Amino acid sequence: MEQKRSSFSGKIGFVLAAAGSAVGLGNIWRFPYxxxxxxxxxxxxxxxxxTVTFGFALMVAEIAIGRKTGLSAIGAYKKLDKRFSFLxxxxxxxPMIILPYYCVIGGWVTKYLAVYVTGQGxxxxxxxxxxxxxxxxxxxxxxxxxxxGVTALIxxxxxxSGVEKASKFMMPxxxxxxxxxxxxSVTRPGAWEGVKYYLIPDFSRFSPMTVLVAMxxxxxxxxxxxxxxxxxxxxxxxxxxxxxxVTQIELFxxxxxxxxxxxxxxxxxxxxxxxxxALNAGAGLMFVTLPKVFADAGTLGLIAGGVFFLMVLxxxxxxxxxxxxxxVSIFCDKFHWSRKKTCLLVLIGCLLIxxxxxxxHGIWSNIQILGKNFLDFFDFISNSVLMPIVALITCIFVGxxxxxxxxEEEVLLSSKFRRRGLFRVVIKYIAPICIVLILISSVLDAMxxxxx
Numbered sequence: 001m002e003q004k005r006s007s008f009s010g011k012i013g014f015v016l017a018a019a020g021s022a023v024g025l026g027n028i029w030r031f032p033y034x035x036x037x038x039x040x041x042x043x044x045x046x047x048x049x050x051t052v053t054f055g056f057a058l059m060v061a062e063i064a065i066g067r068k069t070g071l072s073a074i075g076a077y078k079k080l081d082k083r084f085s086f087l088x089x090x091x092x093x094x095p096m097i098i099l100p101y102y103c104v105i106g107g108w109v110t111k112y113l114a115v116y117v118t119g120q121g122x123x124x125x126x127x128x129x130x131x132x133x134x135x136x137x138x139x140x141x142x143x144x145x146x147x148x149g150v151t152a153l154i155x156x157x158x159x160x161s162g163v164e165k166a167s168k169f170m171m172p173x174x175x176x177x178x179x180x181x182x183x184x185s186v187t188r189p190g191a192w193e194g195v196k197y198y199l200i201p202d203f204s205r206f207s208p209m210t211v212l213v214a215m216x217x218x219x220x221x222x223x224x225x226x227x228x229x230x231x232x233x234x235x236x237x238x239x240x241x242x243x244x245x246v247t248q249i250e251l252f253x254x255x256x257x258x259x260x261x262x263x264x265x266x267x268x269x270x271x272x273x274x275x276x277x278a279l280n281a282g283a284g285l286m287f288v289t290l291p292k293v294f295a296d297a298g299t300l301g302l303i304a305g306g307v308f309f310l311m312v313l314x315x316x317x318x319x320x321x322x323x324x325x326x327x328v329s330i331f332c333d334k335f336h337w338s339r340k341k342t343c344l345l346v347l348i349g350c351l352l353i354x355x356x357x358x359x360x361h362g363i364w365s366n367i368q369i370l371g372k373n374f375l376d377f378f379d380f381i382s383n384s385v386l387m388p389i390v391a392l393i394t395c396i397f398v399g400x401x402x403x404x405x406x407x408e409e410e411v412l413l414s415s416k417f418r419r420r421g422l423f424r425v426v427i428k429y430i431a432p433i434c435i436v437l438i439l440i441s442s443v444l445d446a447m448x449x450x451x452x
Contacts, residue, residue, distance in 0.1 A: 066233025194269025
């Protein structure tokens with residue numbers, strides 16, 4: 001039975017849902033520590049330039065492909081050119097790999113929020129708290145189940161009643177909470193040095209690696225090459241201004257990343273006395289270093305910690321919802337299952353696949369693939385290998401197979417397409433070269449041939 005395709009109610013619903021997909025854990029903790037490591041202000045400047053050029057072109061292409069075909073990734077590429085059916089399947093793999101381990105991290109965030117809400121924030125200050133928690137066999141799985149259950153519940157209610165309504169609530173709250181925590185951070189004693197480091201470009205710190213890392217962060221942050229923007233584009237109405245919508249998504253995503261930097265960099269500067277090595281903790285920056293920053297300010301800091309992890313939870317949820325929605329849409333389109341049945345099957349499958357990523361920090365920590373635990377391995381395969389490959393083939397597909405005109409015609413249905421010339425140059429020439437460089441550098445880094 002052919003089912004009527006769901007859609008967003010309008011442009012605002014689409015923009016908030018797509019922006020919610022783009023805004024996730026990568027914005028909150030990955031962006032700040034990369035900005036700190038690769039030059040502060042100069043990294044921020046490079047990131048913004050890349051977002052409005054490289055990111056713009058790829059996002060326009062993916063959303064237009066979705067809206068033009070009215071299908072998720074597998075069906076969309078096949079409909080445009082049967083020879084590229086494989087690209088749809090390759091794209092579909094990405095959210096299927098990311099969703100399970102992303103929900104594991106979402107469970108960790110949920111645990112930390114519960115710790116602060118129940119007044120036990122001082123426990124999180126202990127150096128061993130985070131490691132002791134994630135290495136347990138049962139408790140992290142309990143929080144994983146809670147987190148993935150909430151995600152599935154939102155997706156269960158559909159596009160307009162579930163995904164759109166949740167995004168319309170969570171995204172504005174996320175913005176407000178981000179600003180509140182940022183104001184708290186920059187007003188800490190000693191934080192001003194961190195503000196200057198983060199905001200003022202120092203061109204002496206510029207290097208080719210700054211561009212590559214900023215490009216990689218932008219690429220992942222905007223939810224490109226995951227099939228998400230193709231899926232969300234398929235729910236977009238024809239009269240919604242596509243170019244303007246992409247610009248607004250970019251503003252949301254970059255704005256949250258920018259504010260996240262103001263939350264984290266000055267606060268860690270204040271706590272560490274300007275020791276930048278404290279910013280290189282990766283995931284530990286959010287789960288180990290920041291609780292110490294909050295605890296240092298007493299009761300007010302513990303309240304700020306609770307607000308911070310509530311904000312992080314909203315950011316994580318908007319992204320996991322988009323990942324699950326993409327997977328559900330793929331199966332619904334492929335097998336014509338009902339949304340309820342598909343949600344249940346995806347929930348069970350996701351939970352089973354997530355178990356190794358959770359247990360890989362504890363009782364299965366001795367099992368390594370390419371020298372990585374399960375979570376890090378899945379992250380490497382999806383982010384450093386599959387996503388650049390998907391993006392590269394997409395650029396070739398749009399630039400030289402269906403031609404840029406096919407995308408431009410779709411955009412022009414609702415937009416003047418002011419950046420049309422930029423789109424053509426980037427999608428055909430600049431983006432493919434940049435993506436190849438990202439892919440090579442990521443793989444070499446993973447193999448410890450170079451260090452990024």
